[in-house]
Amino acid sequence: MNLAIHTQNLGRIYKIRGGKKTEPKELEALRDVDLEIPRGELFGLLGPNGAGKTTLIKILTTLLAPTSGRAWVTGFDVTKDSHKVRARINMVSGGEASGYGLLTVRENLWMFSQFYGIPSKEANRRIKQLMEVVGLGDRLNTKSSDLSTGLRQKMNIVRGFMTNPEVLFLDEPTLGLDVGASRDVRRFIRQWIDEDHFRTLLLTTHYMVEADELCDRVAIINEGRVLACDTPANLKRRLQQDAIFKMEVSPLNGLNVDSFEGLPGVRKAIHVPKDGTAELDLILEKDDALGGVVNMMTSNDVHILNLHKREPTLEDVFVDLVGRSMEEVEAGEE
Amino acid sequence: MYTKIRTFRIAAWLGWQIESNWTDPFLFAVYSIAKPLAGAAILVVMYSIITNKAFDTPIFPYIYLGNAFYMYVGGVMTGISWAVIDDRERYKTLKYMYVAPIHMPSYLIGRGVARFIVATISVLITILFGVAFLHVKINLDAVNWGLFFVSLFVGIIMLAMMGLMLAGVTLLIAQHVWFIGDAVAGALYLFSGAIFPLDVLPKFLRPVGYFMPITYWLELLRRSLVGSVAQAFPTLAGFNNNQLMSILLGLTAVFAVLAGVIFYWCEYRARERGLIDIVTNY
Numbered sequence: 001m002n003l004a005i006h007t008q009n010l011g012r013i014y015k016i017r018g019g020k021k022t023e024p025k026e027l028e029a030l031r032d033v034d035l036e037i038p039r040g041e042l043f044g045l046l047g048p049n050g051a052g053k054t055t056l057i058k059i060l061t062t063l064l065a066p067t068s069g070r071a072w073v074t075g076f077d078v079t080k081d082s083h084k085v086r087a088r089i090n091m092v093s094g095g096e097a098s099g100y101g102l103l104t105v106r107e108n109l110w111m112f113s114q115f116y117g118i119p120s121k122e123a124n125r126r127i128k129q130l131m132e133v134v135g136l137g138d139r140l141n142t143k144s145s146d147l148s149t150g151l152r153q154k155m156n157i158v159r160g161f162m163t164n165p166e167v168l169f170l171d172e173p174t175l176g177l178d179v180g181a182s183r184d185v186r187r188f189i190r191q192w193i194d195e196d197h198f199r200t201l202l203l204t205t206h207y208m209v210e211a212d213e214l215c216d217r218v219a220i221i222n223e224g225r226v227l228a229c230d231t232p233a234n235l236k237r238r239l240q241q242d243a244i245f246k247m248e249v250s251p252l253n254g255l256n257v258d259s260f261e262g263l264p265g266v267r268k269a270i271h272v273p274k275d276g277t278a279e280l281d282l283i284l285e286k287d288d289a290l291g292g293v294v295n296m297m298t299s300n301d302v303h304i305l306n307l308h309k310r311e312p313t314l315e316d317v318f319v320d321l322v323g324r325s326m327e328e329v330e331a332g333e334e
Numbered sequence: 335m336y337t338k339i340r341t342f343r344i345a346a347w348l349g350w351q352i353e354s355n356w357t358d359p360f361l362f363a364v365y366s367i368a369k370p371l372a373g374a375a376i377l378v379v380m381y382s383i384i385t386n387k388a389f390d391t392p393i394f395p396y397i398y399l400g401n402a403f404y405m406y407v408g409g410v411m412t413g414i415s416w417a418v419i420d421d422r423e424r425y426k427t428l429k430y431m432y433v434a435p436i437h438m439p440s441y442l443i444g445r446g447v448a449r450f451i452v453a454t455i456s457v458l459i460t461i462l463f464g465v466a467f468l469h470v471k472i473n474l475d476a477v478n479w480g481l482f483f484v485s486l487f488v489g490i491i492m493l494a495m496m497g498l499m500l501a502g503v504t505l506l507i508a509q510h511v512w513f514i515g516d517a518v519a520g521a522l523y524l525f526s527g528a529i530f531p532l533d534v535l536p537k538f539l540r541p542v543g544y545f546m547p548i549t550y551w552l553e554l555l556r557r558s559l560v561g562s563v564a565q566a567f568p569t570l571a572g573f574n575n576n577q578l579m580s581i582l583l584g585l586t587a588v589f590a591v592l593a594g595v596i597f598y599w600c601e602y603r604a605r606e607r608g609l610i611d612i613v614t615n616y
Contacts, residue, residue, distance in 0.1 A: 014608065058608070061433050065606045087435040098426035100348070102355045114344045115434045117337075159430070 004167050004200035005037040005060060009069035012055050012224075029055040030224045032069070037217075039166075040197040042190070044215030045204040046314060048329040052224040053204035054093075057169050060202070061091045074166050089167045092160035095175035097152045101145030105136065105155050108144050109162060116163045123162070130158040133188055135181075150177050157185060161192060168192075170203045174210060186214055206326060208314040220318055222329065227321040232314060239312035239320060242267065243287045247280040248306035255300055263296065265289025270325050277305060281325075283316060341436040345444025349417070353448035370405065370456035371463055377401050377529075378468060389469050392563040396556065398470050400528040402460040403555050406453045407493060407522060407548060412515030413449025414442050414497030418504040422611070429611035439597060442501045443494050450490065472559055481575060482558035485582070489551035492586040495593040502593075502600030506607075508614035527552055531567040547585035550578050 010033040018024040030052045037043045045053045058064035060073055062082040070077060076084040099108050106127060113123035131137050134154040144152060153176060160168055170189070174182035193201050205211050211218045212232045219229040228235060252271065260269040260282065266289055270281040284290060287309075297304060319325050354362055381397060388394070421428035431441060464470035500515055507514065523529065525539065526548035532540050543549050553570050556563070557578075570578065604610050 058611070063429055063432055063605065063610050064608045065602075083435065086433055089433065091430070091433045093429075096426055098430065100352065100425050100427065102352055103348075107351070111344055111348055112430070112434065115341065115431070115436050117340060117435075 002039050003036055003072070003075070004039045004041070005035060005043070005071075005073055005202060007033050007035045007056075007060075007069065007071040009034065010056070010059065010066050010071050011068035012052075012059060012064065013067045028224050030059075030066070033221075033224075033226055035219065035226070035229070037200060037202065039200050040193075041216045042193045042201045042203065042214060044211040044218040045202065045221055046206065046208070046211040046218050046318070047204075047221035048206055048326045050330075051206075051221045053206075053221060054171055055224075056221075057091065057171050057202070057204060061089060061169055062086060088165060089169065090160045090163050090165040091169040092156050092171065092173055094153060094170070094172035094177075096156075097149045098156060099144045099152055101143065103144060104141050105131070105144055105147070106140040108155065109159055112159050113162055118163065126162050126164075127158065130161055134158060135184060150181055153177060154181065154185075157188075161188075166198065167200045167202065170201065172204055172206070174205070174207065182210075186210060190214055206330075208318070208326075212314050218314065220314075220321055222318075222322050228317065235314060235317045236312045239283065239316055241285075242312070243284040243290070243309060244312050244316055245282045245284065245290060245307060245309050247282065247304060248274075249278050249280055249297065250303040250305065251276070252278055253300045253302055255296065255302065259296065260293060263289065263292040266293065268319050268323070270319060270328070272325075272327075281316075281319070283320060337435065338437045338440040341440040342444040342447075345417075345441045346447035349413070349445040349448035350451070352420070353452060366452060366455050367459055370402075370460045373405075373456075374398070374401070374460045374463060392566045394468075395464075395470050395560050395563050396531070396567065397529055398464050398468065399461070399556050399559060400552050402457050402464070403552055404523060404526075404528040405456045405460070406450070406490065407526075407528075408516060408519040409449040409453030409456075410446050410490060410493040411497040411500055411519055413446035414494060415500035415504045415515045417442050417445035418501050423613055426611075426613070432610050438601070439498055439594075442498060446494060446497055476561065478558040478561065478575075481554060481579075485551060485554035485558060485579070488579075488582055488586055489548075489555070492547045492551065492582070492589055495586065495589045498593040499589075499596045502597035505600050505604040506609060522546060522548055525549075527569060531569045533567070533569050545585075547582055547589060550582040550585065554578050554582060 010030055011028070012030040014027045014029055016025045016027055033052075033056060045056065047053050055064065059066050059071055060078060062078050062085055065079060070079075072078065073085045074088045076088075078085050100111075103111070106124075109127045110120070110123055113127070114120070118126070128137070128140070131140055134157060136151060136154055136158075139147065139151065144155060147155065157173060160170065173189070174185055177185060189201065189203070193199055203214065215232060217229065217231050218235060219226045220235070221227065228238075251273075257269045257271050260266050260280075265285045266282060267285055268283040272279040272281075282290075282293060294304070315325065322329060356362075357365070377397065381394065382389075385391070385393075418428065421431060432438070461470070461472070465472055500518060504514060525535070525543040526546045527543060528548070532543040532549065535543065550570070554575065557575060573581070
């Protein structure tokens with residue numbers, strides 16, 4: 001198979017220096033990651049903050065050395081042939097305002113194009129075209145320091161696509177963008193990958209909808225390990241036999257997640273307290289198990305305000321694999 | 335080779351944009367003139383007080399020219415090494431440079447070109463000021479221009495190599511140690527015969543100066559401009575110009591090899607430790 005990205009038992013351990021009174025620690029950011037991503041695929045890495053997504057991207061883009069295992073991009077080893085890898089890739093990190101503020105948008109982009117050896121005339125054509133696509137056609141001569149963070153991010157997205165790389169790495173590309181801009185970016189990403197089946201795109205996100213909407217395949221990653229890897233449809237199909245309910249209820253009056261998970265037929269329960277009410281997501285083995293839940297609530301004077309059955313989402317798959325929602329995992333990290 | 339030239343050219347352009355665009359052109363011009371003159375004025379006032387205005391002794395042009403050309407040391411070395419911190423911490427572009435298919439040493443040296451140009455302007459202004467107002471006697475007919483330009487060229491290459499070493503070290507340090515370039519330049523100021531002959535130093539410290547190519551470079555520049563005055567000091571009087579040039583070339587070659595080894599080792603360590611895109615200006 002013609003693989004754009006291939007990893008074997010890839011691992012990364014960070015050594016964290018201790019203070020005067022504390023011992024140095026080791027943090028395992030990636031553990032035994034095996035991935036095979038063929039050319040032409042839009043592949044998503046889905047996981048909470050701190051799951052290891054950015055670490056994986058850093059290794060694949062030659063910015064960081066792995067501590068174990070190996071990785072190849074477009075067939076070249078990322079540690080031994082890093083120069084060959086760099087000639088074929090590009091990367092954009094979301095949520096940051098990078099770029100030379102003293103230069104105009106056009107100058108920033110032109111400069112990077114020159115580092116990639118793109119002829120000046122062609123570079124200017126691509127810059128103009130892509131800036132129109134992201135809605136910044138009228139800001140070419142604006143100093144980048146005068147752009148908002150969101151607009152700078154769009155400029156950076158153009159920087160990534162402008163070089164027409166064989167493999168593009170997008171690390172949380174819509175982080176910090178407003179809803180409309182995120183939608184535009186997602187549409188453009190899909191269009192870019194569909195235009196040429198030789199292009200490959202690896203995208204990290206912690207937005208479930210983004211992964212579901214965009215990606216051909218998704219790897220769910222948590223605590224440095226890939227827990228599942230398949231198409232979004234197949235991942236959700238894992239829960240097809242389950243019944244998934246979303247309830248809005250009055251405060252739980254002493255009941256908790258364990259109370260529900262102790263009931264027969266209840267596989268997972270997620271409780272999200274709201275202002276004066278609570279949300280309860282339930283993954284049940286069968287519809288019948290709902291009766292036990294309702295009975296427990298009734299006997300504890302918990303009122304059901306809203307109840308509906310829904311199709312499984314990638315969030316449910318994550319909960320099923322990890323045992324906690326992504327929000328809970330991120331809150332735990334903090 | 336094409337990648338190296340391309341990288342150098344664009345990096346030099348970027349460096350100049352950053353160096354010259356931080357304020358309006360008038361203020362930039364005033365700053366470029368006032369800064370070296372202020373530096374020279376401090377030195378002249380100190381010299382005047384210590385020697386009771388003995389401007390006609392050979393030591394004055396020795397100090398004045400050494401000090402003027404030393405501006406290149408800080409300018410070139412710091413210009414190259416500072417680009418690492420500037421890109422990594424301020425502009426957050428270092429990781430994108432590292433992901434791009436560029437030759438990183440050429441990029442960093444290219445970024446130093448702007449500081450070289452600014453330093454050249456400063457050196458010129460300082461020397462012109464000295465000749466016009468402070469009795470620094472340079473007989474243009476007696477200047478050995480060939481020696482001057484060859485020495486200057488080799489010296490700038492040597493300083494670029496030292497800057498590359500510092501850039502490598504800078505990859506491994508946090509932003510709050512930004513002064514490392516100035517600190518190194520400041521330390522070498524004392525050991526390279528810039529402001530006083532090496533004989534003034536205690537015996538055990540002199541070998542530091544003898545190992546520094548900057549020592550021979552400054553001596554050659556002085557000899558090319560004011561030959562008889564420079565030869566009045568015993569430190570390197572036993573060497574003729576060809577011998578000094580050979581030493582300078584030899585040490586430059588040694589420093590070039592060292593620069594390559596140190597830079598790539600530091601880069602390797604930075605990649606191992608995940609420091610290339612770290613932000614430390616918290």
